[in-house]
Amino acid sequence: MVLLKDVDLLVMQQLEPPLETAVSPDSAPVQPQPYSAPELKNLILRTNSRNFYLKMPRDPEAEYRILWYRESYLGPECKVDILVPGIMHLPSMPSKRAIWIDGIPLVPFSLLLLHKLQGWDDHRLAEEAHKNRKQQQDAADVRKLVALAALREDLKSTPWDDPELFSDEFMELSRQRVKEYCRAFPDRVEAWKRLGFEAT
DSSP: OOOOSEEEEEOOOOOOOOOOOOOOTTOOOOOOOOOOHHHHHHHHHHHOTTTEEEEOOSSTTOSOOEEEEESSTTSOEEEEEEEOTTGGGOOOOOGGGOEEETTEEEOOHHHHHHHHHHHHHHHHHOSSHHHHTTHHHHHHHHHHHHHHHHHOHHHHTOOSOOTTTOOHHHHHHHHHHHHHHHHHOGGGHHHHHHTTOOOO
């Protein structure tokens, strides 16, 4: 079995409405709140501390810890990032929009591509050296995804004005990022144009 180097988990939370209880007319029932990313991370650790564990980040002053997974002690490990809607323009995606492959729900290709592009843009502008270095891998990932889209007819007709996946603000930022990416990698201009973007 091949273990990935890192995995991003976008967690959708369908909260049950509170049970009706006897309350005074002046008080409203407490609405359930979704778990934050740190709370979800702690929940995973409490549920399975055998395979999941925390590591210090590279920044020694950071208050957060990084979640990792491994099948066995001292075995290959995989970094796990827990994401929730609202962070980095990630949508509260309806479950019906998930793409199922081998029993695993995946985000739509268009969402994956534009968020990988966002990662490239964030890392190339980062002041921290360890984040800035990630832009090369991000750029390579974007190149592979764009090449995949160019080979598949179903991806060429991907709607980029999908309100369930993209806010107006995110799409405007994405259009600018495409142009920045194409300035850095001119050989990708035609591929982005075939996807319906202005690349120059």
